[in-house]
Amino acid sequence: MFAKPFRVKSNIVMKGSDRRKLKADIAAAFPSLSSDELSELVPNKEEFNVVKIYTHKGDAVTIYVGHKNPLFFQMEKQLYPTVYMLWRYPAALPTFRTWAPVLHKLVGGADLMLPGVVVSFDGLPDVKRGDSCAVTLVNNKAPVAIGTAAVSSAEMQSLGMKGRGVCVLHSYMDHLWAFGEKSSPPTLRDAEGGAPDLNGDQCLAEEQEEDEEEEAEHQASQLVKDQACPAVAEQAEGEVEKANEEGEQAHQDEKSPQEVMDALLWQCFLLALKSKVKKSELPLLTSTFLRNHMVSCCPSGKHLDIKKSSYKKLSKFLHVMQQQHSLVRVKELTKGVESIVEVDWKSPELRFSAPVETEAVPQTEALYHPPEITALYSVPARLQPLFQDANKRKGVALQPTEVRSIVTEYVKNNDLVDETNKNYVRINPTLCDCLLEKSEYQDVETLKWDELFSRTLERMQECYQIAYPGQTPQIKKGHIEPIDVSVASRGSNKKVTVIKNLEVYALDPSAVAIALQRRVQASSVLQAVPGAKDKVLVQIQGNQIQQVGHLLLDHYGIPRKYIQGLEKASKGGKK
Known part of the structure; x- marks a missing residue:
């Protein structure tokens, strides 16, 4: 303890x-x-x-x-x-x-x-x-x-x-x-x-005699110890070593998943500070430190998930590292955004920490890979009868092709194709309740195939699946936010280019800002997005939309449909 x-x-x-x-x-x-x-x-x-x-x-x-x-x-x-x-x-x-x-x-x-x-x-x-x-x-x-x-x-x-x-x-x-x-x-x-405890007058009376004999006894006993104790100690140490190994394994088995994740978090933290972070990188966004440094230090076959630890949040973990170990100093440089501003590389815990075995990662894997984004549709309660035969319950997310296939199968199984014109589908009570408005109940008896599919998708909940490289895919409701690129005026009619929502695509705002600085030779700053926690916008001098477009499309490989504002690029922009 x-x-x-x-x-x-x-x-x-x-x-x-x-x-x-x-x-x-x-x-x-x-x-x-x-x-x-x-x-x-x-x-x-x-x-x-x-x-x-x-x-x-x-x-x-x-x-x-x-x-x-x-x-x-x-x-x-x-x-x-x-x-x-x-x-x-x-x-x-x-x-x-x-x-x-x-x-x-x-x-x-x-x-x-x-x-x-x-x-x-x-x-x-x-x-x-x-x-x-x-x-x-x-x-x-x-x-x-x-x-x-x-x-x-x-x-x-x-x-x-x-x-x-x-x-x-x-x-x-x-x-x-x-x-x-x-x-x-x-x-x-x-x-x-063999030396009984003595007390009182008897102890005082024998003290002198013991003192006189102590030196002689010490020399004799030392010789016996030098000969006997190494063998005994060696045997005991061997038994204890074996027992400790067994006990350590049992202790690992007894540990809760939360304690195991705490230990993994501590190991990755020390290794990231020791081998990944450089002084020139400071101040370093805490989110960047976790994503780019700690995760890459995770041993092969293990997955670092701070939500499964006792800390739950990165900010709490770093606060403990600062208060109890003084390994790092974290500061809020901009409102709502924390950065590591100082690292104590001379700390004994850091200098003498045992290395963590990690799998060698080829240099090419360190390059940025854009996430895979898939548009999905979630089954709402109103359309559940339409998807019941396909065993798709409320809340299940489906791709548009799956929706089309399930609706087609439903129409064929219920013999709803219009006999006179196969381009139309007859409306039965289930389709009526699911797809028609109340005003259409008496008038609409058939729908074209395309309209049938479009009405089905319109009444489903839009969502999307986003899969970051090396991570489990996540399904989120609504539209995915595009990267927003815009030009704004800042005092004396000076133009600045503002870039938002980079974090949605696992892009590090500080890395994007540095890359833009090198391209256009202009200063940039990071600012917290008002009302959005843990989000940062990049602001760079001048109208740099064209250069931002080249960087996002060519260097990072973000699809154009996920970037809005590129059409506002000035024709005479810097190249």
Whole structure:
């Protein structure tokens, strides 16, 4: 949970009434603590702070800080101790022991797998699923991680000590630990290791003797460790490595589709910043960054869909990247249109991010390809009886040829072709209700084939299918908006050319503006379209309709029927 940096929302001194309530909560959560120990942890007069933070995943967590160290953290109304607190009172939680090589896995954010658990002579601690527990290393009772039991003790044994044992929330050397004094774990002798815990007068009496023997014991034991521990550690690390791989795969299977998409989004974001974005491109439209950079960094066989992530919107995702990680700075340069204006390429997260495997894309595929647009007609409720025999329900979108074929089949199946003149179709009650006006009910008995088809299409809902390269086709109602090219006057009768609706055809307005600048050697600007969210118009000096036409038709391959305003080009325009 704290493997990555978190963002501090507030840091205030705790009031007396809140301290009393916190003591009661601690006493309920950790009944082994005495009243004196509670008073030492949460003093009445010394400084004690409550810090509210947001983790890198957006979870709200409350941290209680005393003696310059975080002692407890609370999330979802559940109170957990930190390693700093447990180093003082290690018996506050049931503990699981593991080998030293496992520690670097826990620090990296991994959970403790059951094959890595060292079972003591007394057996496993008695825990239930979800109980708070700690993790210690062999020969040292000082906890190095805190989490919750993935399964109960009985289930651990029934599973043959395979699978996940402890879901780690916080560990030594993570960012919560770094929020304190960054001290190392104390050496607390493990009673099972042959050194019984001593206290009181007996401990004081034997302290001197232990100090004198410690150096000799250290030299002798070090030799044994150098010989024995590598083999044990190597064997343990191999088992843990295998268990972690199995657990990691199981963890992937347990992840929700939303969590999987969040991880893919994060990977593509880092790779796009690291390998695609150049400083000369800034400021960069956020929509362009997603479409041209992040999508191209998506691994082969996967599809990046931000709507399926927990963020839902690109703006929210980039806001989190800015607030919690400080990787980018996003600014609204024009009203309603956001751009990335700064990237922290020196950030450790960016510099040391693991590369994402992507499929090599030939250079030709990076070229723009216009979307395929197909005119369709949707079946309305009024015409549903006419399409019923063809199993076409209300709302189904059909191509004009399909409509013509279905109507023809209906006429033939119902024997409606006029016997005297095969160019006409007799009107039955269904055609009457579907195609005729009320005033025509008594007068119109036949219709020509062409009129029959035209009336059918007129009464259907117009829609269209648009298929962008590499994406699933989308069906939208109404007419597709054409690219609008016009000339307007701006102060002192200066002419400017305005281009709208480029986004409908997956064209990047900034790329079009740059291409036009190079062609006509005139300045251009991007402006938000009033009343249209996430749409930008390109404005360039002079009457440049002819050059805009050449660019859209010849370079980008947009069909002429989807561009309006080209007829207004001046005959003497620049070439």
